[in-house]
Amino acid sequence: MPHTLGLIGSGMIGSSVARLAVSAGIKVLLSNSREPETLADLVAELGPRARAATPAEAARAADLVVAAIPLTAFAHLPAAALSGKTVLDTANYYPERDGHLTELDTATLTSSALLQHHLPEARVVKAFNNITPHQLVSLGRPANAPDRSALPIAGDYADAKTEATRLLNILGYDAVDIGPLATSWRSEPNTPAYIEPYLGERPAMNLEEFFRWTQQTPGVPVPAARIAELVRTAVRQKPGEAKLPSAD
């Protein structure tokens, strides 16, 4: 079990991972794009296992790092401080939000492969990208619980995927290995394993109502076999056309 988890990005997804981690007894080092003091409220809420730092400090001091930042910020990640680290990448590409990136629009690279290029000395594992923040917290269960859910992971390094699997296990999830970073598109927006299975049936609503609703609904457990099946049946969409999960 990692002693310290570094969070680069402590917004909706980063703080959810941090909540699961402190509940599991892991120390967290939180960081964002501003001064560590700006995270005082979150640190206070998470309690004595949480501390705020700069991204480089969080990267250096952590056994394992979660990058939970907007895709557009990947070039700001501290590559030197992340050298030798396993970095779990939560990012998704939505051109209407993130702007267009040619390598992604042409499917030359997946977004996590792009991150791996930026962090050549780190081991990137895609994780936590296909579930909404509230459901990530509410669906975590102990090992062997009958309603335990699974999350897909993808990466090019077996040892890093083993680390990611251990962390997920401690945080309350089974991991389903969906292959290298090149196939990580199988859990990305507009694929069957992306967000919807964990939400279950939902009423018609606009984007704002959707975000509010996801913060209230507990979510639906999705076991490993179901995730494996959904990932297997994914058909690659044009990444440049991924739409935010608005709603109809």
Ligand SMILES: NC(=O)c1ccc[n+]([C@@H]2O[C@H](COP(=O)([O-])OP(=O)(O)OC[C@H]3O[C@@H](n4cnc5c(N)ncnc54)[C@H](OP(=O)(O)O)[C@@H]3O)[C@@H](O)[C@H]2O)c1
């Ligand atoms: N929300 C979801 O439903 C969801 C689900 C799965 C995956 N994701 C993906 O996960 C990633 C994070 O999403 P989110 O919803 O958690 O976003 P968010 O709530 O906007 O949080 C983003 C975090 O990243 C930090 N950040 C931005 N630029 C940074 C930089 N250069 N260095 C360090 N930290 C930086 C922000 O810090 P400041 O506050 O200082 O700007 C903030 O703490 C995105 O790629 C998103 O697509 C989101």
